[in-house]
Amino acid sequence: MNIKEILEKLSNAYGASGYESGAAEEVTSLLKDKIDDVIRDKMGSVIGVVRAKNPRGKVMIATHLDELALVVKGIDGRFIRVSWIGGWDRRVLIGQEVVVMGRKRLMGVVGSVPPHYTRDKKEDVPSWEELFVDVGLDEKELKKLVSIGDPVYMARRFTPLSGDYASGKALDNRASCAMLVSLLLQAKEEGINWDLYGVFTVQEEETGLGAFTSTYHINPDIGFAVDVTQGTSFGVGEDLAFPLGKGPVIATGPNIHPRIFDALKKIAEDKEIPYQIEPVPGLTGTDAAIIQIVREGIPTGLVSIPLRYMHTPVETVNLKDIDRTVRLLLYFLKEFEGIRMEVESGA
């Protein structure tokens, strides 16, 4: 299966923070019986294992499985009141088609007041109290089918655009998950020199639960997070983001182990893989920030895929960037020799 096909399956799967089962099942079915082990750990993260013949140690690569969604917080007559799962710009929700996972799946929209009714008034962005989801049912029917706690997903099917671009919901972070699925499959086929633990972590968008607990559980020698980073578009220039199609983004800074950054950069140059560099002065807002401080500390790296319109239902990526990330990490798993903990820096 190529990246586009894997990504389509993962993007269309349902897996909000705290409700990742649908996406977890999709990942599991893509990997089952094709690599050494696929398990779901006690907090819900999926771990795919590919072992080396003579492993130099354990490398963990984490991509978060969860997506942004809404959750039912109350029934208000014929309408559903919702709260957030993940950080939403409420404006992009207005008029958006959704799916409510009640007793059965219900199609609906996030309500919007038509222009005929707002005519002369300034349109305010509704607050979380004012926002509502409409599935077109009566109060009685609604109460039977929908409960507080039911998740509400964006109804959006993966759509390839021109060139190597593709758009869909949850590409943050299914683009990275697709990368990891492909990486695990290729690692098994070609053989690597480190035991690879590919972890599809839960709840990154809300609490980082998966990163904390799976890292503790696996206790790897080296940890990676692969996530998405801001991509350029109209009004978002190269001072704020990275162009799509110019390769994965390798992070550097206090959150990243310098030997890992150096190794990735060298591999990219030697193997002529286009790459970009992201200097992060503080914490990266990813699982990498958590992985670094688990137990006694873990040498950590972060590779990112540029993505446009982050945290909206129309997130867009360039599929070539995903392929290149697979290649970059595959070489790392073959060629990296390891890190020696030395007191003297020799600087």
Next chain:
Amino acid sequence: MKDLIKKLSEAFGPSGNEDEVRNIIKKEVKPYADSVKVDKLGNLIVRKKGKGKKLMFAAHMDEIGFIVSYIDKKGFLRFSNVGGLFPINLLHQRVMFKNGLVGVVGEEKRKDLKAVSPLDKLYIDIGAKSKEDAEKKVGVGEMAVFSREFRDLCDRVVGKAMDDRIGCVVLIEALKRIKNPVNDLYFVFTVQEEVGLRGARTSAFGIEPDYAIAVDVTGTGDTPEGWKSPLALGKGVAIKVKDRGMIASAYVRDRLVSIAKKKKIPYQLEVLEGGTTDGMVIEITKSGVPTGVLSVPTRYIHSPSELLDMGDVEATVKLLVEFSKERFN
């Protein structure tokens, strides 16, 4: 149960200074416990031995309070907050120190009469005649809490620090009612929840439970023109779906709901957009602990008059007791 609630509500126990509360609880639970320990941070860990899974139930002993930061030239006390002190709940309230000293919160003259004075424009007046007089009675770094007596409103009760003394009462009651536990039960009365869920973190690391439930309070939407929420007094124990700090384990949540349905315990589901509980740090302990949260719906949280329904308390105790009997594979 109301006598116990009164005793705990009126006790002195701001974050980091929970001794008085801990001693009251120790006395209550000793006859019903297999072991009673106090850990390095002051958490009270009460165990009822059983063969099954390790279950941890947590409620915090600490309440929000005031910490004296400076005694001014005239003997007035400037203070900072211990936990979430909302200025709007403070003006002219009475506060009490551990030794029984009482003071009143006053404010500097307001420029905008319609505004609420922020903390740095408030002070505590202990009626001292001078700086020296004040220094004899209280020192910098000492803490105070709201001074308010518990009142019985028949089906409902009101008092300070129901957050989370009522959670402590629920744990104590459950402890007393459970005989021959199916599982290995740890009732943990945690410290310093209000300043960052600190006691829960270390106690959970030590116990490493298989499952956990935090018991706390949550706000309601049943007052005039109030916050829009379906939660209400008298509708039963609140089973948490999600709050600002965590998404409750779906497994534990579903178990709680099915038990409540089976045993006909009134319950309500809760999505809270502000605030969190000890549950948040318990669930990320080591390799993780599937954690749920049960809350007693309460009005006017973090004010001196937190008001709740005794039926909801009873429902919380019942659900916790029934959960402790569950078999987990």
Next chain:
Amino acid sequence: MELENLSNLPGVSGNEQRVRDFIYKKLKGKAKHIETDAMGNLYAYFSSGRKNAKKVMLAAHMDEVGLMITGIDSSGELRFHPVGGISTSVLLAKPVRIGNEGIPGVIESKAIHLLKEEELKQYPRIEQLRIDAGFSSKEEAEKKVKLGDYAYFDTTFKREGDRFIGKAFDDRVGCSLLLDLIGEKFPLDLVLTFTVQEEVGLRGARVAGYKIFPDAAIAVEGTAAGDFPIEKDTGAFPELKKGPVLTVMDRSIIVDKKLFNHFVKTAEREKIPYQFKRPNIGGTDAGRIHLSKTGVPSMVIAVPIRYIHAPAGIMRGIDYRNTLKLLKEALKNIEEVI
């Protein structure tokens, strides 16, 4: 009921061809005569066979609100402008289709991480929006997209039980109702009129009114339901499931009293639920038609639709069926009030 097909067809004001072609195919061989005009309106004549039968026009508009591509940036991103009344509040981060080939694209929206507090509190202006179709340069874009191409919401009709979701229910629901009248026999010379460009100023209707100049006209519409959650007790109507919506007065017309009362009486007699439209909201083709030449007594009947002029509207089948029933019953003896 052709609603599903009609809803899925692209037909932004000024570009109604494919909708007209579809409707023409359904009318062929069934109408006495079918013709079009300089603007693109479609007329289907059904004769009663009687000598002094009244001429009644039933009008539904074929066009929907949408977007027009007005420029191409050097980056390959597309500038656009709304066609008809669409608020920017429903445009952010929505999937669209462009041109006759339906090229997929998305309306961009900046990541929340890059936005300031003030920006989150207001909707952007149309000039600040772009469509991303995956083009990396102007040259690449120009191979597939031209200035003046129309774009429409990428919404597929869905049905769950008696609930429908789809785009352009305003006014494909009217077009569908008109097609469902074919085969019925009325003592009238009926002209089923499918107008163009209603959304950009009731343009097609003006011309159609002049051309046909009927004895009476009925506009068949999809109208904005008003039953969304509101704070104060100021009335939330019209509502879904409460039946066809009868207009008393909107911004374009005060309806003919005799026609209005006829519809109400018919509904009461046949026990069809009905409701009134909130006065002074919106306008329809009837607004133009009733002012043709020396005047045409006109009426408006509509199916209530939630979220019109947004990517996905919601309606209920029972309202469609009751509107059709009321139309059929009313037409049976409407000549008495003309």
